[in-house]
Amino acid sequence: MNLLAVERIKLFSTRSPWWCAIITLALTIGFAAILAGASSADTPIALSATQFGGSQFGIAVVMVLAALAVTTEYRFNTIRTTFQAVPHRSPALIAKAVVVAVVALVIGEIGAFGALGLAMLMRPNDGLGLHSTQDxxxxxxxxxVFAISAVLAMALGVLIRHSAGAIALLLIYYLAVEELVQIIPKVGHHIHEWLPFNVANKFLRGSAVVDGPAPSDSPLSPGWALAYFAGIALVFLLVALGVAKKRDA
Structure with a gap:
């Protein structure tokens, strides 16, 4: 518990987590407001469309928050003090992963329900609400999904250690690479089915074709999709813990 308290204090002692949280909420809730306001009154909007800002852009900002949580320590060499206090290193990094995951979880829930609530207020006749399991x-x-993405980003930050490099790699992969993989002849589609954020999208949106981006083509059910996504994050975290133990801080 002491390690969790220390990591929480360290995380919120800088401005970047606060700004990232504000930007994430603005994107998640703001996109819902823009969509609700711009759509014709005669055309009901889909519930999944109200979550577009969070599922498409909010995840990226949350990953930036998580990556900065660890790379900033490497940048200013405060990680050395952390590892001197916790020589085995893994407990400190696990505590940091737990803290960033909880913060990301809270941000995601506030943003998601805030976006839905605002859309329902702006479009009271559209029948928006949580009517099914998929809703x-x-x-x-x-x-x-925010929490697992944060753990994945933090693990990558431990491996790369440089803020610019970690953030660039995360954003390029998330915003471009998974889509570009599909253009690889013959095998691109099959590879894309198992890429992490495509699978995470299957958990969030299922297979229904509604307004917004195309649904995930992952063959997994929503429950297994979340488990698969979490498994990938866990593998990256375990690799990061092993690397952190072997190299100099």
Whole structure:
């Protein structure tokens, strides 16, 4: 518990987490407001469309927050003090992963339900609400996806150690690479089915074709999709812990 308290204090002692949280909420809730305001009154909007800002852009900002949580320590060499206090290193990094995951979870839930609530206020006649299991996954599921994405980003930050490099790699992969993989002849589609954020999208949106981006082509069910995504993050975290133990701080 002491390690968790220390990591929480360290995280919120800088401005970047606060700014990242504000930007994430602005994107998640703001996109819902823009969509609700810009759509014709005669055309009801889909519930999944209200979550577009969070599921497409909010995740990217949360990953930046998580990466900065660890790379900033490497940049200013405060990680050395952390590892001197916790020589085995893994407990400190695990505590940091737990803290960033919880913060990301809270941000995701606030953003998701805030976006839905605002859209319902602006479009009271569209029948927006949590009417099915998939509706609940689409909204309440954003928090867990944020949390797992944060752990994945933090693990990558431990491996790369440089803020610019970690953030650039995360954003390029998330915003471009998974989509570009599909243009590889013959095998691109099959590879894309198993890429992490495409699978996470299956958990959030299922297979229904609604307004917004195309649904995930992952063959997994929503439950297994979340487990698969979490497994990838866990593998990266374990690799990061092993590397952190072997190299100099």
């Amino acid at each position: 609940w996954l689409n909204v309440a599921g954003l928090g867990p």
